Amino acid sequence: xxxxxxxxxxxxxxxxxxxxxxxxxxxxxxxxxxxxxxxxxxxxxxxxxxxxxxxxxxxxxxxxxxxxxxxxxxxxxxxxxxxxxxxxxxxxxxxxxxxxxxxxxxxxxxxxxx
Amino acid sequence: xxxxxxxxxxxxxxxxxxxxxxxxxxxxxxxxxxxxxxxxxxxxxxxxxxxxxxxxxxxxxxxxxxxxxxxxxxxxxxxxxxxxxxxxxxxxxxxxxxxxxxxxxxxxxxxxxxx
Numbered sequence: 001x002x003x004x005x006x007x008x009x010x011x012x013x014x015x016x017x018x019x020x021x022x023x024x025x026x027x028x029x030x031x032x033x034x035x036x037x038x039x040x041x042x043x044x045x046x047x048x049x050x051x052x053x054x055x056x057x058x059x060x061x062x063x064x065x066x067x068x069x070x071x072x073x074x075x076x077x078x079x080x081x082x083x084x085x086x087x088x089x090x091x092x093x094x095x096x097x098x099x100x101x102x103x104x105x106x107x108x109x110x111x112x113x114x
Numbered sequence: 115x116x117x118x119x120x121x122x123x124x125x126x127x128x129x130x131x132x133x134x135x136x137x138x139x140x141x142x143x144x145x146x147x148x149x150x151x152x153x154x155x156x157x158x159x160x161x162x163x164x165x166x167x168x169x170x171x172x173x174x175x176x177x178x179x180x181x182x183x184x185x186x187x188x189x190x191x192x193x194x195x196x197x198x199x200x201x202x203x204x205x206x207x208x209x210x211x212x213x214x215x216x217x218x219x220x221x222x223x224x225x226x227x228x229x
Contacts, residue, residue: 004157035219042220042222045207045217048216090158092217102163103148105157105158
């Protein structure tokens with residue numbers, strides 16, 4: 001089975017711009033979660049989508065948003081980029097059952113904001 | 115107090131050593147506990163998980179949870195240079211609104227196994 005794929009792998013943007021990241025989950029997985037990883041804060045949960053609905057959200061400002069499509073693929077959008085948004089953005093897919101014990105991560109998108 | 119505390123290391127051991135990696139957590143409601151391994155510039159890779167208290171073994175790896183002391187451990191036997199990576203503990207948070215519960219990561223411990 002193919003793993004979680006994320007595109008693009010690298011992005012360079014400037015402050016004030018917006019960016020959209022894409023995640024394709026493992027076939028058959030219906031849940032996609034997004035995480036931000038920075039050296040200072042580590043891995044932090046952004047939000048989770050299941051069957052095209054956001055069902056959990058972390059403590060990030062409204063500039064961070066996402067959506068999920070009927071084929072379970074998900075996109076994450078960050079508007080009005082700030083320098084502090086530079087990070088590795090990871091998505092994880094799972095079957096979506098309670099317990100969440102099998103979340104599998106993609107390779108991440110490394111975003112640099114200049 | 116952070117929900118999950120993990121010593122960032124770095125931890126350096128000789129090849130063949132037994133490695134002990136540890137985390138503490140604050141929320142007694144956590145039931146599932148994951149361990150991920152992350153190589154440089156890669157996404158985290160699920161190593162193993164445990165449910166509630168007790169031990170779980172998988173090859174050279176043993177995960178242990180002590181819910182009474184809110185302490186999570188990962189032991190690596192016969193460590194190899196290929197085990198050099200950052201190890202992340204991640205309890206699973208409450209399943210709000212029917213969600214599966216998000217992972218709550220420690221900062222990770224960087225391990226280096228020297229040949």
